[in-house]
Amino acid sequence: MVEAFAVASGKGGTGKTTATLALGMALAADYDVTVVDADTGMANLLFHAGLADVDVTLHDLLVADADATVADATYDRHGMRVVPCGTDLSAFAAADPTRLREVVATLAADTDVILLDSPATLESRSAVLPLVLADRTVLVLQPTVPAISDGLKVQEYATTYGTDVAGVLFNKVHDPAHVDRITEKAGRYFDGPILGTVPEDEAARDARRDGDPLLAAAPESDAARAFRAAAADLSITDGGADAVADRFRSAVIPDEP
Amino acid sequence: MTALPGDLVRARVVEDLDRVLGAVLDRGFTGHVAIEPGDTLLFDDDGRAILALADGLPRYAYHAGVDRGGPAALDALVSAGPYRVECYACPRTVVGDRSPGAPVDPAAPAQRLTDNDALVRRTRAAAPDADPADPDIDAVEAFLEDEETVEAIRERAREEASRRAADWGLDATD
Numbered sequence: 001m002v003e004a005f006a007v008a009s010g011k012g013g014t015g016k017t018t019a020t021l022a023l024g025m026a027l028a029a030d031y032d033v034t035v036v037d038a039d040t041g042m043a044n045l046l047f048h049a050g051l052a053d054v055d056v057t058l059h060d061l062l063v064a065d066a067d068a069t070v071a072d073a074t075y076d077r078h079g080m081r082v083v084p085c086g087t088d089l090s091a092f093a094a095a096d097p098t099r100l101r102e103v104v105a106t107l108a109a110d111t112d113v114i115l116l117d118s119p120a121t122l123e124s125r126s127a128v129l130p131l132v133l134a135d136r137t138v139l140v141l142q143p144t145v146p147a148i149s150d151g152l153k154v155q156e157y158a159t160t161y162g163t164d165v166a167g168v169l170f171n172k173v174h175d176p177a178h179v180d181r182i183t184e185k186a187g188r189y190f191d192g193p194i195l196g197t198v199p200e201d202e203a204a205r206d207a208r209r210d211g212d213p214l215l216a217a218a219p220e221s222d223a224a225r226a227f228r229a230a231a232a233d234l235s236i237t238d239g240g241a242d243a244v245a246d247r248f249r250s251a252v253i254p255d256e257p
Numbered sequence: 258m259t260a261l262p263g264d265l266v267r268a269r270v271v272e273d274l275d276r277v278l279g280a281v282l283d284r285g286f287t288g289h290v291a292i293e294p295g296d297t298l299l300f301d302d303d304g305r306a307i308l309a310l311a312d313g314l315p316r317y318a319y320h321a322g323v324d325r326g327g328p329a330a331l332d333a334l335v336s337a338g339p340y341r342v343e344c345y346a347c348p349r350t351v352v353g354d355r356s357p358g359a360p361v362d363p364a365a366p367a368q369r370l371t372d373n374d375a376l377v378r379r380t381r382a383a384a385p386d387a388d389p390a391d392p393d394i395d396a397v398e399a400f401l402e403d404e405e406t407v408e409a410i411r412e413r414a415r416e417e418a419s420r421r422a423a424d425w426g427l428d429a430t431d
Contacts, residue, residue, distance in 0.1 A: 125425040132427060145400045149410055156414035161427060178394050185401035189411070 003237050004104060004114040005166060006038070006134035006158070009141060010150030012120040015171040017045050018204050019140045020117040021078075021213040022224065023169075026231030028079040031112035036083040036104065038116040038130040040097055043085035045117050049077055050211040057086040061103050062095035070106045078216050081111065097126035101133055105246075113236055122157055131158050136166035138234070139190070143170050143179045148186060155190060165192035169230050172200045196230030198223050261307065262355045263288045263347030270295075272338045275371035281344070282313040282380060288346040289356065294336035306334040308366060309356035311349055314384050315366045319358025326359030331369045 007020040017037075024035040037045035037058060046052050054075060060068040075082050083103070086092075107114055118130040118137075131137060137158045141151040155165050168190045173179045176197050183194045201223035207214045215224050266288075271277055274292065281290065293305040309317035320330035362368075363384040367376045401407065421427075 125421075125427070128421075128425075128427075143394065143397055145397055148397065148400070152407065152410055153414040153417075156411050157418040160415055160418035160422065175394070182394065182397045182401055185398065189401070189407055 002108045002112055002114065003136070004108065004116065004134045006116045006118045006130040006137040006163065008118040008131055008137050008139060008154050008158070009120050009147070010122060010139075010154040011141075011147050014120075014140050014142050014147060015198075015204065016120060016140045017048050017117050018208065018214055019138075019169060019171055019198070019227065020045065020115050021048055022215050022227035023138065023231045023234070024080050024113075024115050025078055025213055025215040026228045027113050027115075027234070027236070031236060032081075032110075033079075033113045033115065034074070034081040034083065034107050034111040035115045036107070036117065037085035038100060039119045040085050040095055040100075040126065041092055041119060043087050045082070046084035046086070047211060048208055049075075049082050049084060049213060051075055051077065051082060051084045052211065054084060057084050058100075058103065059086040059088065059091040059095050062097060062099045063091075064096065066099075070103055074107075078213055081107075083107070097129050100129060104133060122153060128157060128161070131163055132161045134158075134163050135237070136164045136192075138166050138195070139168045139192075140171050141168060142172050143182055152189060159191065165190060166234060167192040167195035167230075169195045169198065171198045172204075173197050174200050193233065195233050196226050198226040198230070261289045261291060261343075261345045262351050263345035265343060266346045267344040268342070270339050270341050273371065274338070274340060274342075275367070275373040275376050277340075277342050278315075278367050278371065278380070279373075279376050281310055282376075282383060285313040286344065286346065287311050287313075287349050287352060288344060289352075291343045291345070292334060293341045294334065295339040295341070306330055307357055309352045309358070311352045314363040314380065315361055316352060316363065317356040317358045318361045318366065319356075326357070327361055328365060328369070330358055331361065331366055334370060 007016055009016045020035060024033045027033050037043050040058065040062065056068045056072040058073055060066060061070060061073050073083050104114060116130040116134055119127040121127045139151045139154060141147045158165060170179060170183060176199050179197055183197060187194050199222050201221050203218035203221035204214050204223050207217035210217060215227065218224055287310060290308045290310065291305050304322055306318060306320040308315045318330040319326045320333040323333040325333060364377050364380040367373060367380050
């Protein structure tokens with residue numbers, strides 16, 4: 001079985017990368033999970049996952065005539081497979097993001113769940129690509145008007161491109177008691193369920209500073225518990241590895257004009 | 258020592274701060290409270306923190322030793338008692354205009370300087386609308402109740418996604 005999720009936000013600063021790794025680690029208790037930093041222009045997953053010093057990253061797989069294999073850029077960390085992306089701008093310039101579909105197709109052959117940490121923007125074809133390629137999307141939002149507006153935009157883009165909404169996760173919430181007032185109302189507009197409310201937690205900041213995923217650094221923190229509860233509500237659909245791989249390989253993505 | 262605005266109405270040494278914060282809350286004190294930890298007790302500018310309160314609720318904090326305002330001022334004050342505390346009463350209009358430091362959540366001093374959860378809850382209850390941590394929660398609720406605006410955002414996004422799908426050569430029906 002395999003299902004690919006784009007973890008998206010539409011706005012930066014919502015804790016999307018922290019959420020991607022936290023959901024990945026929580027799901028890894030029951031599934032083979034692969035996390036990919038698909039934010040090729042503003043990669044930061046490597047800093048969260050203690051992979052800042054690795055030699056081969058997704059960038060090396062996205063260049064023409066790549067020598068590196070998908071396995072070379074895949075690292076076993078925290079019970080998951082992690083494909084980080086580099087931060088070098090020249091490597092980004094040389095990379096062709098459309099090759100991401102081939103990378104994901106290869107990964108799909110040997111995993112249950114693929115989480116694509118997606119760019120926090122809809123402003124370019126390469127930025128929406130993970131959203132286009134994924135089976136479903138998880139929206140990570142803060143309970144603010146701009147973040148919810150942008151989350152709604154991401155949802156409409158996703159559904160326009162045939163990607164369903166798996167659920168909405170409110171993250172970095174200062175006052176979970178008060179935010180209940182809006183989660184119900186927000187739920188009326190989103191196609192998927194509200195997966196949970198993750199409190200703002202110093203443990204998340206500390207984990208990022210130390211280069212560890214939250215669930216490894218502070219597994220009993222309030223935020224970690226909330227992420228695990230959200231992951232438990234995320235039902236995984238078996239798309240069939242071959243079907244997913246075929247779909248990724250055949251996705252209609254023409255060359256940049 | 259820099260003079261604080263207002264009249265000195267109380268000066269004492271206390272073992273912990275929850276009784277002080279509880280007393281100013283109950284009295285609806287408006288003015289400035291200067292707090293100096295017991296390990297300095299020289300009551301000079303360097304060791305002391307200043308809270309500005311309106312109607313019993315802390316609004317601003319400043320710590321002279323680190324020259325920081327807001328939550329950082331409270332963090333600089335964290336220390337075991339005793340404390341020397343001086344209360345300077347002043348009109349409501351003076352608090353803010355002439356208070357040193359930066360705004361704090363009214364419950365933050367109780368939260369950071371005491372172990373008294375009941376006091377934190379009591380302070381929050383007295384300041385139901387003063388929650389700078391989630392200042393937009395009412396605005397978000399109002400936004401979500403405005404169905405017309407939300408639907409317009411969704412509709413515009415769908416149109417934009419379809420138009421861009423054509424520009425980018427994506428298959429919008431995939």
